[in-house]
Amino acid sequence: MKQIGRLLVAVGLSMAVGVVTNSALAQDAGMKRWTQGKGWGWVWGQEDEVGALNEMTDASRLAALRLATQGKTYDLGLPYARDSYRWAGHNPGEIISFRTPEGVARQRDLPFTTPEQGNTGHTRWHSSAMFISDNVATQIDGLAHITHGEDNHWYNGFKSDQWTGDFGVRKADVTTIPPIVARGVMIDVARQKGLDALPSNYEITVADLEAALQAQNMDITPGTVALIRTGTARFWGESGGDHAKIGEYDTAGIGLAAARWLVEQKGAIMVASDTSGLECLPPRPADSQAVGGSFNPVHVYLLVQQGVHIGEFHNLEGLSADRVYEFAYVATTNAIRGTVAGTALRPLALR
Structure with a gap:
């Protein structure tokens, strides 16, 4: 209890006068393996399949649940149908x-x-x-979702020729994603810019995130799930059937610098948005080159290099309408062995 009290006091001081660093907050929150300026990385042992979500503890979950003081629930899931919008690289359902x-x-x-x-x-x-694809509608990308390099490795150095089987992956599949109960912060970039939705291919920068957080009087502290609103989900409708309209906005997202800031400077344990892919597409050439050449550099950075799960197509419209920026984030994935993402989910924001 004293540890939780110290954490809450430290968070308050940091937001008010900026005298407590995120490193100090991480220590108070019991963060064992996060280093400011470095982030997470492959630090939990050669057999680890969980990544940054290892940092959740009973104390951190309890502190997160205490953010729910009104009993109000926001359903962050989007309804899925056979003709719902999806990224071109995933099969239809x-x-x-x-x-x-x-x-x-x-x-x-x-x-x-x-x-x-x-x-x-x-x-x-x-x-x-x-x-059905394991990557449709509201989802959480597992750490085996993205591979990189000629050896096709994913998080923690697991390689496809060793760990991909006829019935899915055998390391870091969706069943290794623990139930997530954490402090959630919604960063409403679209609202801060006075837009219904960010335009196609818009890159969300560190400055954009900082401006939105300042407008909300909010901060990302170590152990937080950061959810970034572009406004794309407002066009989903009953089942995401208007592909042209959704696709018009779906490629707005964070660049590599913003992803690094959230992980290395702020200590986010998961990063989510209301689009199908979180990151700005196509990527800036410098971002692609920074990871050795990739059409998905933010995915490579978060999933492969940092072990940070990605949330996609989270419905943040209700939170935005009520201007709710801090809440208890609760999510569990479907436990289907071999799959690489929790799919068609209904995460909750508890206020």
Whole structure:
């Protein structure tokens, strides 16, 4: 309890007068492996599959839950449908009725469903077969999602020729993402700029993040989940079916400098946004070159180099409308072994 008290006092002082450094906050919060100016990295041992989320503790989760003082819940998940917008590199999904009341009655292939076997009340059911990407709608990228280099390695040096199998990856799959309960801060860049949504290909800079946080009287402290609003989710509608409209805005996002600032200077343990890919696309040539050449340099930096999970297509519109910037962030992923992202999720912001 004393540790939590010290953390809350330190956070308050830092926001008010700037006399407490993020390094000091990290120490008070029990951050074991974060170093200001360096970030996280591969620091939890050769077999680690969790990354920065290792830093969550019972004390940090309790402190996060104490941010919920009103009992109000914001659903950050976007509804998924078979024709929902998706990044071009992921497969479309299909939902097929596998069992229907009419089919059960007509097929009679299950004896226990027939009146002759006692089902005189005609009890039947619906069930669906799903063919779906593990990277659609509201999601959290697992650490195996992105590989880099000719050896196709991902976080912690796991390599595809050793750990990719016929039934998915065998290291750092989605089942290694722990239940996330952490302080969440929404950085409303679109609102700070007076826009409904940032324009296509807009690069969110460190200055943009700082300006929005200052306008919100808020800060990112070590152990925070940082959620960045571009405004793209406002165009999702019932199921993300207007691909042209969503695609018009979906490529706005953070550049590599902003990602480094969030991790190395502020200690974010996860970075999320309301777009399909978090980062500005196409990347600036300098960003691409900084990681050795990549069409997704921020993903390489966060997932591969820093072990920081990425949240995508988080619906931040309700938070923005109510000007809620700090909350308890709660998310769990579907536990399907071999998959590389928690998909079609409903994370919560508790206020």
